[in-house]
Amino acid sequence: MRSTRNTYLVLFHILLFSLLSLKITASPRTQADALIRWKNTFSFQPSSLASWSLTNINNLCNWTSIVCDSAGTVSEINLSGENITGVLTEFNFTEFGTLTRFDLSTNNIEGIIPSDIARLTELEYLNLFNNYFNGTVPLQLSNLQKVWYLDLGANLLESPDWSNFSAMPSLQHLSLDLNELHLEFPSFVLNCRNLTYLDLSLNKLTGQIPELVFTNLGKLQYLNLTENQFHGPLSTNISKLSNLVQLRFASNKLGGPIPEDIGLLSDLQLLELFNNSFSGKIPTSLGQLKKLQILDLRPQYLKFDHTL
Known part of the structure; x- marks a missing residue:
């Protein structure tokens, strides 16, 4: 009896596995x-x-x-x-x-x-x-693990509980701009390490820009957080975003000095930091940005250094 029962169990599991593996097209x-x-x-x-x-x-x-x-x-x-x-x-x-x-x-x-x-x-x-x-x-969007391009921009979408989202390892392009997003920076983004394009502009996001943006998202070439309500200083780890071509942080509540290490972003072509509350001197390292075409720092509480 035991042998017969075991045979049935084996057959049952084979059948179950076959059904689960069947892809209905x-x-x-x-x-x-x-x-x-x-x-x-x-x-x-x-x-x-x-x-x-x-x-x-x-x-x-x-x-x-x-x-x-x-x-x-x-x-x-x-x-x-x-x-x-x-x-x-x-x-x-x-x-x-x-x-x-x-x-x-x-x-x-x-x-x-x-x-x-x-x-x-x-x-x-x-x-x-x-x-x-x-x-x-x-x-459920984050269950789409093969998606590399996701654009939800220019809608009326609001923030969910981002902690329930899974990381999307295939994601390279993410646009959530011009929506009604509020609360803090979407936390799932910090684990999307293959991102090259990220646009969260024209929302109502608050809090500080997480340090993991600078340490985890090193493949970014385009980063746009313009017109939100981010505050606090700009991380000195900004130099780790070494592939950046465009950096747009304008119209937030960022303050403190602009890090000298921003001059290490050697591929940077566009830098927009206007309409914040940065203070101190304009970093002399900006002179190292040989590919820079557009620089906008207005209006700030910055002092011009004639040695720049």
Whole structure:
């Protein structure tokens, strides 16, 4: 009896493992149906999406804004600038596990970003820039571990509890600018060590700029924190952001001296620190920035050093 029972247990675990390992892929027909149903919820349907039709349902890979993979299932949806008016909650995420690129930028899409977006497990590029999304940024976005490009800028999004977010190791480009973010610096960002582009400008973020920004994010080439409410001194570890090309910290409440080590950012082309409360002398090390094209320090309580 014991031997029979063990055999059944082994067979059960093999079956269970097989079921868990099975990747259910939507068919082109069900994906086409899902896209048409979503389109039918738009209060304005652009003529450019006329190909999204039941009369053309077997021709999915030739639809406007759709790209298919070798299996004939949807890999990219690019609806940027199509003047769509609708909501994302009507999109059937379950049918699009094969999607790698999703671009809805510059439309009139409103409402929340649904938590079901986490079903897009193959997604690498997500652009929701310049819409009317509101509510908090859903923590499920951080489950999209293959995403390298994420743009949620120019919406009406608010800060969630960032401590519930996972690090996104593939993330290289992150834009959260021009939203309603408040509280302190988004903590999950500090562990996204492959970031080269970070824009948190035009929000209501407060507190000090975390030291880990300077010590963990050494691959950054573009860093923009303009028009927030960050305060405190600028870290002397700023020199560790040695790949920076553009640094924008304007219109905050930063104070104290500008660190002399800022002159070690040898690739810097643009430096904007205006409209803060920096004091002391302008660092002579700025003269070492041979690639610098734009320097804006106005207005400050800085003294000009004629030896600069």
